[in-house]
Amino acid sequence: MSAANTPRGAAAAPAVDKVDTSYLESLLGYNARRAALAVIEVFLERMAVYDLRPVDFSVLSLITHNPGITSRQLCTTLGILPPNLVGMINALEKRELIVRRPHPRDGRAMGLHLTQAGQKLMRDAERTAAGLETEVAGRLSPTEAKTLIRLLKKIYL
Amino acid sequence: MSAANTPRGAAAAPAVDKVDTSYLESLLGYNARRAALAVIEVFLERMAVYDLRPVDFSVLSLITHNPGITSRQLCTTLGILPPNLVGMINALEKRELIVRRPHPRDGRAMGLHLTQAGQKLMRDAERTAAGLETEVAGRLSPTEAKTLIRLLKKIYL
DNA sequence: TATTGTTATACTCTATAACTATA
DNA sequence: TATAGTTATAGAGTATAACAATA
Numbered sequence: 001m002s003a004a005n006t007p008r009g010a011a012a013a014p015a016v017d018k019v020d021t022s023y024l025e026s027l028l029g030y031n032a033r034r035a036a037l038a039v040i041e042v043f044l045e046r047m048a049v050y051d052l053r054p055v056d057f058s059v060l061s062l063i064t065h066n067p068g069i070t071s072r073q074l075c076t077t078l079g080i081l082p083p084n085l086v087g088m089i090n091a092l093e094k095r096e097l098i099v100r101r102p103h104p105r106d107g108r109a110m111g112l113h114l115t116q117a118g119q120k121l122m123r124d125a126e127r128t129a130a131g132l133e134t135e136v137a138g139r140l141s142p143t144e145a146k147t148l149i150r151l152l153k154k155i156y157l
Numbered sequence: 158m159s160a161a162n163t164p165r166g167a168a169a170a171p172a173v174d175k176v177d178t179s180y181l182e183s184l185l186g187y188n189a190r191r192a193a194l195a196v197i198e199v200f201l202e203r204m205a206v207y208d209l210r211p212v213d214f215s216v217l218s219l220i221t222h223n224p225g226i227t228s229r230q231l232c233t234t235l236g237i238l239p240p241n242l243v244g245m246i247n248a249l250e251k252r253e254l255i256v257r258r259p260h261p262r263d264g265r266a267m268g269l270h271l272t273q274a275g276q277k278l279m280r281d282a283e284r285t286a287a288g289l290e291t292e293v294a295g296r297l298s299p300t301e302a303k304t305l306i307r308l309l310k311k312i313y314l
Numbered sequence: 315t316a317t318t319g320t321t322a323t324a325c326t327c328t329a330t331a332a333c334t335a336t337a
Numbered sequence: 338t339a340t341a342g343t344t345a346t347a348g349a350g351t352a353t354a355a356c357a358a359t360a
Contacts, residue, residue: 263317265359
């Protein structure tokens with residue numbers, strides 16, 4: 001008769017030589033998170049030369065392709081809370097990569113724009129990002145890479 | 158003649174109506190992170206009833222399928238740093254979901270085992286996780302879901 | 315000498331409440 | 338009344354250094 005909290009197996013306290021991860025690896029969430037962390041790890045290395053974290057790159061990239069975008073629009077698009085964006089924007093402005101200009105139709109809002117220095121940095125950074133993509137997806141065929149992105153979009157869009 | 162930090166475009170300060178995210182959505186890392194966050198969001202909802210975060214579920218699941226696994230093995234497998242695992246293990250032990258037993262061959266290590274209560278909880282939780290998978294991957298065909306996991310593994314393994 | 319588990323601690327990331335100025 | 342931007346602050350997550358016990 002075993003007590004309530006007795007572990008399974010009377011022989012007790014076996015050692016684990018090789019960890020079996022097959023169950024976790026069958027789960028979509030686990031695989032998506034591990035893959036995302038792997039890509040981010042390479043991203044951090046390659047983007048260190050620009051002093052850009054993934055979130056900084058995302059913000060600057062959205063400003064690049066949407067000149068005049070507001071902080072609110074950045075927050076909504078990237079899932080960042082407004083109080084947490086303020087510091088990032090201030091830092092990028094201090095580095096003279098972006099400038100705030102009055103919004104043409106809403107006096108409360110500020111439109112964000114790249115400076116010429118910001119434009120140059122992002123040309124280089126987006127080139128690096130493109131190289132990073134091919135590196136990370138190196139073991140995938142071009143078709144597989146396209147399929148992967150298409151299926152990921154179906155998950156979160 | 159424009160100064161060094163003048164934004165592109167003399168007409169200045171346009172407004173952005175619809176944010177163009179096409180560039181970010183072409184990047185693997187961005188899509189992987191968004192997908193992972195989407196899955197984790199549903200996970201948090203469904204697992205709240207068990208009071209399990211994703212990391213708790215991962216730890217308990219590895220103990221389930223590897224009775225006697227050590228803290229060090231959990232850290233290596235899940236990419237957790239040892240100091241950050243201590244509190245989680247203590248909390249799970251306090252909830253009487255796991256027990257520590259001496260390692261059969263290494264006096265420094267402790268083997269981790271589920272209690273009967275832990276076994277019951279994980280039977281339910283893994284059943285919930287299975288349902289969650291079909292829900293999240295609901296817009297994917299079974300073949301697509303398998304393909305997605307296969308391609309994600311190629312990224313991080 | 316190296317490793318397991320641990321404590322203490324610092325840093326980053328994320329979240330909530332409340333304020334201001336404009337709409 | 339509602340929204341954009343901001344401040345202050347709290348909480349969660351992640352990081353390094355250093356120690357005791359054992360290999």
